Amino acid sequence: MSEWVEACAADDVEEEDVIRFDHAGRTFAIYRSPDDEYFATDGLCTHEKVHLADGLVMDDIIECPKHNGRFNYKTGAAKGAPVCVNLRTYPVKLEAGMVMIQLD
Amino acid sequence: MSAVEVGNKTGSKRDYSLVGESTKRAVETGLASAEWYHTDVPRKVMKELMQRSDGPAIRDTLLWIALILGSAVGAIWFWGSWWCVPFFVVYGVLYASSSDSRWHECGHGTAFRTRWMNDAVYQIASFMQMRNPVQWRWSHARHHTDTIIVGRDAEIAVMRPPDLLRALLSFTGLLDFRYSLPGLFRQAAGRLTDEEKSYIPEMEWLKAIVAARWHVAIYVATAGLAIYMRSFLPLMLIGGPRLYGTWHMVLTGLLQHIGLADNVTDHRLNTRTVYMNPISRWIYWNMNYHVEHHMFPMVPYHALPRLHELIKHDLPAPNPSMWHAYKEVWPVVLRQLRYEDYYLKRELPPTARPYKEEFHNLIIPAAAE
Numbered sequence: 238m239s240e241w242v243e244a245c246a247a248d249d250v251e252e253e254d255v256i257r258f259d260h261a262g263r264t265f266a267i268y269r270s271p272d273d274e275y276f277a278t279d280g281l282c283t284h285e286k287v288h289l290a291d292g293l294v295m296d297d298i299i300e301c302p303k304h305n306g307r308f309n310y311k312t313g314a315a316k317g318a319p320v321c322v323n324l325r326t327y328p329v330k331l332e333a334g335m336v337m338i339q340l341d
Numbered sequence: 342m343s344a345v346e347v348g349n350k351t352g353s354k355r356d357y358s359l360v361g362e363s364t365k366r367a368v369e370t371g372l373a374s375a376e377w378y379h380t381d382v383p384r385k386v387m388k389e390l391m392q393r394s395d396g397p398a399i400r401d402t403l404l405w406i407a408l409i410l411g412s413a414v415g416a417i418w419f420w421g422s423w424w425c426v427p428f429f430v431v432y433g434v435l436y437a438s439s440s441d442s443r444w445h446e447c448g449h450g451t452a453f454r455t456r457w458m459n460d461a462v463y464q465i466a467s468f469m470q471m472r473n474p475v476q477w478r479w480s481h482a483r484h485h486t487d488t489i490i491v492g493r494d495a496e497i498a499v500m501r502p503p504d505l506l507r508a509l510l511s512f513t514g515l516l517d518f519r520y521s522l523p524g525l526f527r528q529a530a531g532r533l534t535d536e537e538k539s540y541i542p543e544m545e546w547l548k549a550i551v552a553a554r555w556h557v558a559i560y561v562a563t564a565g566l567a568i569y570m571r572s573f574l575p576l577m578l579i580g581g582p583r584l585y586g587t588w589h590m591v592l593t594g595l596l597q598h599i600g601l602a603d604n605v606t607d608h609r610l611n612t613r614t615v616y617m618n619p620i621s622r623w624i625y626w627n628m629n630y631h632v633e634h635h636m637f638p639m640v641p642y643h644a645l646p647r648l649h650e651l652i653k654h655d656l657p658a659p660n661p662s663m664w665h666a667y668k669e670v671w672p673v674v675l676r677q678l679r680y681e682d683y684y685l686k687r688e689l690p691p692t693a694r695p696y697k698e699e700f701h702n703l704i705i706p707a708a709a710e
């Protein structure tokens with residue numbers, strides 16, 4: 238059954254940036270896009286399980302800090318070697334200044 | 342300056358195959374895909390250093406292309422007289438050496454902000470390097486995951502005990518014609534080795550084969566043109582520069598890891614930063630800041646000097662010149678001929694966080710004698 242979980246305050250994430258959010262033994266990445274929208278994906282790169290929150294957000298792209306693999310964090314799409322497997326994304330909403338993500 | 346110390350790691354012979362005993366051991370002991378040491382840099386500062394822009398790389402690439410074309414035109418113009426020699430000297434280094442750093446930086450996707458620009462330069466530079474662009478993207482990813490981990494890293498330039506003849510020959514580019522070119526022909530025929538398959542995922546095998554076919558097609562066309570023209574000139578311009586222009590790439594690149602520790606998870610122990618003259622740094626695109634690059638591969642080449650200033654308190658002192666670095670390395674590799682566990686352990690400044698000795702199991706000086 239899915240549930241909405243409070244991930245962080247909206248202000249915790251700078252514009253065009255990402256932070257890490259750990260919950261119930263899992264790790265996620267919470268993004269704030271340049272046009273001030275919020276997104277969430279699994280926190281670890283699908284290539285070698287590195288935390289994407291240490292990476293770089295550029296427009297729609299999160300670049301992994303280890304081998305510079307790139308994903309579209311809005312869709313989870315892997316954008317080419319060395320990342321070949323898509324990232325899982327999660328629905329996000331803002332509530333009373335908090336970023337909520339929907340987990341199953 | 343750094344101190345020389347000795348360590349005895351395992352006492353057993355190193356097996357550099359990527360599917361052998363060392364591979365198994367690296368996986369079992371947790372050396373493979375391990376967590377590596379990083380100097381603390383505040384996120385805000387790192388974000389700023391990681392920022393991409395097209396400007397510096399476009400400027401450098403336009404200059405690069407202009408110099409390549411200019412020296413090629415000069416070499417063709419004076420072909421048949423000794424005046425062509427200086428043009429070939431410049432052309433050779435640009436073709437066979439500077440393309441290595443372009444291949445490298447664009448492979449990381451850090452040279453340009455715009456993806457297609459990185460990809461275009463990456464493809465051209467891979468060809469100049471006689472490297473299969475698909476295969477080498479994956480081998481380099483492995484090099485970053487498992488830097489100088491024996492049995493895992495596909496890009497260890499000087500293995501232990503060192504093969505000095507091979508190292509010397511690499512300055513001539515001859516080894517490319519002994520290994521890289523036949524490798525491309527083999528791949529073009531549809532055959533990948535088990536080692537290649539160990540780091541290229543299956544879904545990319547066909548891409549690697551197709552890329553090899555393109556490279557081979559260009560070499561065959563060049564050879565055909567040379568026969569048709571009854572002239573070596575086409576071969577001097579395509580493929581041939583590997584023989585006479587690779588020396589600078591090897592001169593700078595060998596220093597990255599040679600003589601330092603293996604099987605450790607701290608780039609300060611297995612990687613070297615060397616101060617270089619501005620021309621070499623331009624050819625090498627600042628890869629002389631190699632510890633910095635390995636710790637933070639997201640930082641573009643033009644920001645590495647700034648990163649270096651920021652974290653040098655936590656790193657061994659850089660070698661002040663290539664000459665200094667080679668002088669330091671030479672006795673170490675000579676000693677490794679007889680005692681392959683011997684290596685150079687570089688001292689950290691008092692401001693640095695210490696090495697994790699217990700994990701790296703480094704110091705048993707008596708065992709070295």
Ligand code: FES
Nearest residue numbers: 282284285301306
């Ligand atoms: S771990 Fe993310 S690209 Fe390799």
